[in-house]
Amino acid sequence: xxxxxxxxxxxxxxxxxxxxxxxxxxxxxxxxxxxxxxxxxxxxxxxxxxxxxxxxxxxxxxxxxxxxxxxxxxxxxxxxxxxxxxxxxxxxxxxxxxxxxxxxxxxxxxxxxxxxxxxxxxxxxxxxxxxxxxxxxxxxxxxxxxxxxxxxxxxxxxxxxxxxxxxxxxxxxxxxxxxxxxxxxxxxxxxxxxxxxxxxxxxxxxx
Numbered sequence: 351x352x353x354x355x356x357x358x359x360x361x362x363x364x365x366x367x368x369x370x371x372x373x374x375x376x377x378x379x380x381x382x383x384x385x386x387x388x389x390x391x392x393x394x395x396x397x398x399x400x401x402x403x404x405x406x407x408x409x410x411x412x413x414x415x416x417x418x419x420x421x422x423x424x425x426x427x428x429x430x431x432x433x434x435x436x437x438x439x440x441x442x443x444x445x446x447x448x449x450x451x452x453x454x455x456x457x458x459x460x461x462x463x464x465x466x467x468x469x470x471x472x473x474x475x476x477x478x479x480x481x482x483x484x485x486x487x488x489x490x491x492x493x494x495x496x497x498x499x500x501x502x503x504x505x506x507x508x509x510x511x512x513x514x515x516x517x518x519x520x521x522x523x524x525x526x527x528x529x530x531x532x533x534x535x536x537x538x539x540x541x542x543x544x545x546x547x548x549x550x551x552x553x554x555x556x557x
Contacts, residue, residue, distance in 0.1 A: 369394050370404050371543075371550050377401060378539035421445050423452075423471055424481045424502070425488070426510045427459060430521060432540055439544070440467045443513055445506070450513065450548040451475065455541055465491035472497070481506045520547065 369390065376386045383398035390396060422445040430439050438459045442452040452471045456463045464487040468480065472495060479498040482488040492499035502510065521544070 365394065365396060365400075367550055367553065369396075371546050373401055374404060374546055375543045377405065378542045420451070420475045420478050422479045422481055423468075423475075424506050424510045425468070426483060426514055427464075427485070428514050428518060430455075430518065432537065437537065437540070438463070439514075439517065440464075441510070441514060441517065442467075442471055443510060445481070445509075448509055448513070449552045453544050453548045455537055455544065457537075459487065461487040461490050464488055465494055468492065468495055468497065483507070516551070517547070 373386055373390050373396070376389050377383065381389060383401050386401050387396060387398045423442045424445055425440070425442045427438050427440045429436050431437075435457075438456045440452075440454045440456065440463070441450060443449060444451050452467070452474070454467050454470070464485075468491055477495075477497055479500065480488070480492050481500055481502050483502055489499055
């Protein structure tokens with residue numbers, strides 16, 4: 351009887367967003383719903399059905415909202431280690447809010463990958479000028495997509511570099527403790543987790 355008020359409080363307590371992101375990372379990395387529930391039990395008690403509800407609520411394809419007003423895309427890429435291999439992380443931020451508006455990964459870095467990444471952004475946000483570093487793969491990709499291209503200003507370079515470093519600092523910690531061990535992995539779970547991470551990053555900036 352004495353446990354009932356405590357149990358009721360735990361049931362109503364709102365789950366921290368970082369706990370949700372961490373749980374979904376474990377699920378996307380291959381754990382079952384029940385094993386994910388067990389893995390997080392040392393710091394938060396949530397059932398496997400709660401985790402299933404989080405997956406349905408935070409589906410990666412719904413994480414980025416479409417903005418009606420976007421003045422410019424600031425784009426960059428960096429290398430990340432996933433398990434035993436290295437991948438390229440592509441990121442675009444919006445110049446005014448500094449929010450991450452697109453994120454993608456690839457095993458190669460060239461004009462065709464850059465074009466595909468920019469094309470997805472254009473399909474979502476329409477055509478806008480693109481700011482990049484001196485990467486030779488960007489000018490031709492922008493030309494093909496009929497996008498105005500220019501090199502980063504000092505401010506734009508500072509904004510995108512801070513964002514990229516933040517992502518690298520946080521994701522490398524996860525890779526150290528929970529490296530990808532899937533053979534011939536297609537990295538789908540990595541992309542899903544990065545989308546969740548970007549959504550969490552944007553919400554933290556707003557709050």
